[in-house]
Amino acid sequence: MAVTKRIIPCIDVDLDEDGNPAVYTGVNFEDLKHTGDPVEMARQYNEAGADEFVFLDITASAEGRETMLHVVEQVADEVFIPLTVGGGIRTREDIKETLRAGADKVSINTAAIENPDLVDAGAAAFGSQCIVISVDARRRYDEQGEHYEQVDGESCWFECTIKGGREGTGVDVVEWAREVESRGAGELFVNSIDADGTKEGYDIPLTRAVCDSVSTPVIASSGCGGPEDTREVFADADADAALAASIFHFDEYTIREVKEYLDDRGIPVRL
Amino acid sequence: MSLSEPPSEALADVVIVDYGLGNLRSATRGLERAGAAVTITDDPDDFAAADGIVLPGVGAFREGMENAGPYREALADAVARGQPVFGICLGMQMLLTSSEEADHAGEGDVVGLDFIPGRNVRFAEGQKIPHMGWNELSVERPHPLVTGVEGSDRGGSVDGEHAYFVHSYYAVPDDDEAVVATSDHGRTFPAVIANDDGTVFGTQFHPEKSGETGLTILRNFVDICSPP
Numbered sequence: 169m170a171v172t173k174r175i176i177p178c179i180d181v182d183l184d185e186d187g188n189p190a191v192y193t194g195v196n197f198e199d200l201k202h203t204g205d206p207v208e209m210a211r212q213y214n215e216a217g218a219d220e221f222v223f224l225d226i227t228a229s230a231e232g233r234e235t236m237l238h239v240v241e242q243v244a245d246e247v248f249i250p251l252t253v254g255g256g257i258r259t260r261e262d263i264k265e266t267l268r269a270g271a272d273k274v275s276i277n278t279a280a281i282e283n284p285d286l287v288d289a290g291a292a293a294f295g296s297q298c299i300v301i302s303v304d305a306r307r308r309y310d311e312q313g314e315h316y317e318q319v320d321g322e323s324c325w326f327e328c329t330i331k332g333g334r335e336g337t338g339v340d341v342v343e344w345a346r347e348v349e350s351r352g353a354g355e356l357f358v359n360s361i362d363a364d365g366t367k368e369g370y371d372i373p374l375t376r377a378v379c380d381s382v383s384t385p386v387i388a389s390s391g392c393g394g395p396e397d398t399r400e401v402f403a404d405a406d407a408d409a410a411l412a413a414s415i416f417h418f419d420e421y422t423i424r425e426v427k428e429y430l431d432d433r434g435i436p437v438r439l
Numbered sequence: 440m441s442l443s444e445p446p447s448e449a450l451a452d453v454v455i456v457d458y459g460l461g462n463l464r465s466a467t468r469g470l471e472r473a474g475a476a477v478t479i480t481d482d483p484d485d486f487a488a489a490d491g492i493v494l495p496g497v498g499a500f501r502e503g504m505e506n507a508g509p510y511r512e513a514l515a516d517a518v519a520r521g522q523p524v525f526g527i528c529l530g531m532q533m534l535l536t537s538s539e540e541a542d543h544a545g546e547g548d549v550v551g552l553d554f555i556p557g558r559n560v561r562f563a564e565g566q567k568i569p570h571m572g573w574n575e576l577s578v579e580r581p582h583p584l585v586t587g588v589e590g591s592d593r594g595g596s597v598d599g600e601h602a603y604f605v606h607s608y609y610a611v612p613d614d615d616e617a618v619v620a621t622s623d624h625g626r627t628f629p630a631v632i633a634n635d636d637g638t639v640f641g642t643q644f645h646p647e648k649s650g651e652t653g654l655t656i657l658r659n660f661v662d663i664c665s666p667p
Contacts, residue, residue: 171572245468270464297605385571438573438601
């Protein structure tokens with residue numbers, strides 16, 4: 169008897185041409201494809217046994233934020249599992265507004281890198297349990313990092329990027345994870361720019377490096393192509409939760425299929 | 440101050456004590472789904488007329504108790520009258536006498552509500568902290584709050600029903616009999632506690648975030664509150 173490994177579908181919320189909320193799925197943070205209505209999708213995932221939801225506002229606009237809050241209200245009113253909301257959350261007021269709409273946690277990325285005090289302020293005001301720090305990591309093979317991993321015989325470090333992976337920051341992901349933990353983050357959400365959209369599996373060295381460095385729970389993200397990838401990230405990297413988008417959006421696998429696969433292989437899940 | 444109109448055939452009138460920030464929406468909607476008419480209130484004068492009182496809670500023990508300070512007397516009166524009082528997460532921890540969490544901040548003791556004697560202590564180093572996620576419930580003794588919740592005695596590693604937890608501290612009641620259900624995170628800890636006469640109780644997990652299992656518990660709470 170122990171805390172179970174979580175399977176979390178991610179729902180990227182954008183606006184369609186009429187300004188209504190719509191779900192999109194991308195490949196390498198670009199080339200987005202429209203795949204449905206976010207509230208309806210949340211209902212279906214809840215039925216299928218999702219452990220939580222992550223909603224990301226990928227518009228990063230005022231209209232996007234407002235639409236997202238409305239989506240969160242609708243989902244929170246009928247689906248009784250935890251909701252994390254990310255994208256464009258920059259201030260203490262944004263956090264408060266999002267929680268009041270019915271979110272349980274907020275995911276903060278760029279704003280935390282630019283203003284780390286936001287992590288402390290958010291944790292002090294609302295509790296660590298609702299402050300999730302999201303990192304978009306990419307591998308670098310130069311000598312400017314602080315923490316190196318051996319990957320396929322080469323030595324690399326992981327850099328925090330911002331703006332959907334388009335801009336580097338020079339910040340080492342492992343050092344950053346330790347810092348935000350000490351500032352009060354309650355969970356870490358680790359995306360991989362290299363693995364995103366590939367469906368070739370999570371970035372195991374990245375996820376393991378972060379899990380080994382902090383005691384807060386870690387959500388692994390990017391690269392999931394099927395049930396075996398989730399097994400690997402739980403068994404080999406010690407992730408607490410695995411996030412996936414496209415395999416569920418395009419009905420390649422149901423959440424229940426993934427959880428049954430894990431259960432059969434001795435990974436504790438909630439069925 | 441009311442956020443929602445009572446449903447036409449509410450089974451019980453429940454107040455949620457609004458003493459802080461955060462997400463009260465899910466608890467409100469969950470209780471409404473369970474058949475309650477819910478009033479979110481920061482006025483202790485609203486307690487006496489209610490069929491039950493919910494102490495929600497996210498955040499830190501010290502802040503929680505400071506914010507709940509103005510309600511201490513009204514809550515004690517409610518308990519003396521035998522009104523059901525239900526603490527959720529931090530709200531459950533506040534039902535006890537004290538918390539190590541307040542000591543850790545180096546700011547001296549903060550006294551809890553002391554309806555269920557005991558203290559709250561932090562999970563040992565080496566565990567993932569916070570304990571966050573779905574964990575299995577093991578029902579240790581009968582209490583109306585857990586009626587219909589399957590315990591973990593059916594065999595297998597994850598056969599019991601699951602609830603959603605987020606916390607770094609756990610309750611240690613002085614009296615083992617106060618423990619209604621347990622869960623496990625490196626050690627066994629109380630997931631549901633109740634006082635001697637069963638009118639004051641709490642869950643360490645969030646029933647409003649625990650899917651069908653959570654809704655069962657919220658329905659049980661509404662049943663406990665329903666006037667005969």
